[in-house]
Each structure stands twice: as structure tokens, then as C-alpha cells.
Amino acid sequence: MTKSSKDTPKEREKKRKAEEEKEELSPSALPSVVLEEEEIQTPEDPLELIEEFKVTPEEALSSYLKRISKYPVLSREEEIELARKAQEGDREALKKLIESNLRFVVSVASKYRGYGIPIMDLINEGNLGLIQAAKRFDPERGVKFISYAVWWIKQAIMQALAEQSGAVRLPLKQAGVLLRIRNKFEELSQKLGREPTTEELAEELHMDANDIEDILRVARIHLSLESPINRDEDEDTTFLDLMEEEKMPSTEEQMLKWSLSTQIQDLLKELKPREALILRCRFGLDTEEPMTLEEVGKMLGISRERVRQLEARALDKLKKIAVARRLEDYLN
Numbered sequence: 001m002t003k004s005s006k007d008t009p010k011e012r013e014k015k016r017k018a019e020e021e022k023e024e025l026s027p028s029a030l031p032s033v034v035l036e037e038e039e040i041q042t043p044e045d046p047l048e049l050i051e052e053f054k055v056t057p058e059e060a061l062s063s064y065l066k067r068i069s070k071y072p073v074l075s076r077e078e079e080i081e082l083a084r085k086a087q088e089g090d091r092e093a094l095k096k097l098i099e100s101n102l103r104f105v106v107s108v109a110s111k112y113r114g115y116g117i118p119i120m121d122l123i124n125e126g127n128l129g130l131i132q133a134a135k136r137f138d139p140e141r142g143v144k145f146i147s148y149a150v151w152w153i154k155q156a157i158m159q160a161l162a163e164q165s166g167a168v169r170l171p172l173k174q175a176g177v178l179l180r181i182r183n184k185f186e187e188l189s190q191k192l193g194r195e196p197t198t199e200e201l202a203e204e205l206h207m208d209a210n211d212i213e214d215i216l217r218v219a220r221i222h223l224s225l226e227s228p229i230n231r232d233e234d235e236d237t238t239f240l241d242l243m244e245e246e247k248m249p250s251t252e253e254q255m256l257k258w259s260l261s262t263q264i265q266d267l268l269k270e271l272k273p274r275e276a277l278i279l280r281c282r283f284g285l286d287t288e289e290p291m292t293l294e295e296v297g298k299m300l301g302i303s304r305e306r307v308r309q310l311e312a313r314a315l316d317k318l319k320k321i322a323v324a325r326r327l328e329d330y331l332n
């Protein structure tokens with residue numbers, strides 16, 4: 001019996017869905033912020049690794065914080081050793097490098113609360129950025145892993161915000177140039193230990209600095225910087241405002257940050273997860289910069305005064321534990 005050339009309704013529906021999927025995966029249909037689709041899942045970065053660090057929507061922030069608080073903070077030597085092993089394909093080393101920095105992702109993600117994406121989703125996006133950073137990090141460059149990873153974490157979060165708010169798409173040609181700029185930015189950041197200037201990028205890429213500025217003006221890390229985005233307290237906030245919200249730590253906070261040793265970091269394990277997190281965030285123990293009382297309060301869903309009270313109580317506990325361990329000098 002020959003098959004009829006006329007499709008049945010079921011077959012037509014199947015073809016329609018196939019066409020939709022094809023359209024969704026075409027370069028023209030993808031948001032411009034996604035320049036390298038293969039980065040999300042490659043043989044070196046299997047789906048299992050992403051799933052392993054995925055936060056479920058049902059999991060409360062407090063439960064997640066308790067879960068990741070068991071991972072130890074790495075010393076500089078441990079970080080370098082794990083990074084070297086990860087480069088050689090050691091999956092367990094890569095996993096440990098990621099685990100030890102999950103708290104840092106929470107600190108970064110918390111600064112983007114109120115922009116229309118739930119905190120747990122922001123953490124998920126940040127974790128994807130952390131995975132990418134761990135895969136690409138070169139320990140021989142002399143740069144701390146967290147200094148390198150923060151760019152990837154922020155980029156992943158900002159990408160999600162851009163997609164959520166419908167940011168403008170880049171023409172394919174500009175997207176390709178932007179990809180070259182981004183890769184060179186990453187390379188020079190590791191080499192110099194800081195973000196490169198436009199002139200340095202231009203010299204390395206054999207491009208005109210003005211051309212680079214023009215492209216970055218159109219899409220700073222693939223985002224429409226001038227597009228207003230939803231934020232609870234300010235509907236006129238733009239991506240440019242968001243990226244420029246930098247806070248300088250006080251001298252006192254900086255001194256405390258550098259005076260705390262690895263032994264003091266270990267003492268934090270004696271505190272309740274929330275108390276330990278507050279101290280880590282307030283004094284920047286796992287982050288590039290300390291967080292304000294208001295930022296920590298927003299992250300935990302409590303008032304800034306309550307954060308201040310918990311911080312004072314946690315510091316008092318920490319000092320008593322330190323005295324017992326004869327480490328009081330580290331806190332004075």
C-alpha cells in the first residue's frame with residue numbers, strides 16, 4: 001500500500017513543531033548575548049557537571065547556604081594545585097575548585113536581586129559562569145582564581161538579565177568582532193592581573209581604539225546598556241547604572257580582610273551557616289569587596305538592623321572561639 005502524500009493532522013503538527021525548533025536554534029533567532037552556544041555543553045563540560053551545581057527552584061536560600069557551607073576555603077597553594085590538575089583533565093579537581101567558590105557566586109548574585117529574576121535563578125546563572133571560569137583558568141598567569149572568575153560570573157548573570165528584559169540583539173558581524181574582543185579581554189586580564197584598557201585591546205587586536213569603543217557602546221558584554229530594566233525600587237535603572245554600582249571598601253574593612261588568616265576562616269565553620277555567611281559577605285572573605293548591611297539584608301530577606309545584630313553576635317562568638325584556640329591576636 002502506498003502512503004498518501006497528504007499528511008494527517010498529527011503529522012502536520014509534528015512538522016510544525018520541528019520547524020519551530022529549527023527556527024529557535026537558528027543564529028538569527030538566538031539572542032545576541034549567546035555568542036558561543038557550545039560553551040554551555042561540550043565534551044569537557046558535560047551536562048552532569050552543570051546539573052551537579054544546579055539549584056532547584058524548590059530549595060530555599062537558607063538550605064542552599066547550609067549545603068555549600070561545608071566546602072572548605074582553599075589556600076592559594078591548594079587553588080593552584082587543583083587548577084593545574086583540572087587543566088590536565090582531573091574532573092574531581094575541577095569539582096573541588098568550583099565547590100570552594102560557590103559562596104562567592106551567592107555574594108555576587110545577591111547584588112542583582114530586584115531585577116525581575118529570583119535569587120535562586122541568579123545563583124544558577126552565576127554557577128554556570130563559575131564552571132566556565134574553572135575550566136578556562138590558567139594558574140600559571142599569577143592571577144587569583146576569584147579575580148578571574150568574577151568576570152565570568154557577572155557576565156552569566158548579566159546575560160540572563162538581558163534575555164529576561166529583551167535587550168537588543170547584535171548583528172552577526174558585530175557579534176563576531178565582539179567575540180574576538182571578549183576573548184582578548186580574557187587573555188589580557190589573566191596576563192596583566194587587571195582589566196585591559198581599550199588602547200591595550202586595540203594594540204593586541206590590530207584594531208582602531210575608536211572602533212572598539214563603538215562596538216562596546218552598542219553592546220557592553222552583549223547588553224543594551226541604555227535599556228531600562230525592572231527593579232523593585234527604581235524602574236528607570238539601566239544596565240549601565242547596574243554595572244557602575246561599585247562600592248569601595250573602607251580602610252577598616254580592608255585591614256580586617258587582610259588580617260584574617262586561613263585559620264580564622266576555619267573558625268567560621270563553628271558558627272551557624274547564616275552567621276558565617278554574614279561575616280563572609282560583610283568583610284569580603286570570599287569576595288572581591290565587602291557588602292553593605294543593606295545588601296546582606298536584601299540577600300537574606302531581613303532588615304539591615306537585624307544584619308547588624310547578627311554580625312555583632314557572630315563576631316562575639318568568633319572571638320570567644322578564637323580565645324579558646326589561642327588565636328585572639330588575629331582578631332585584635
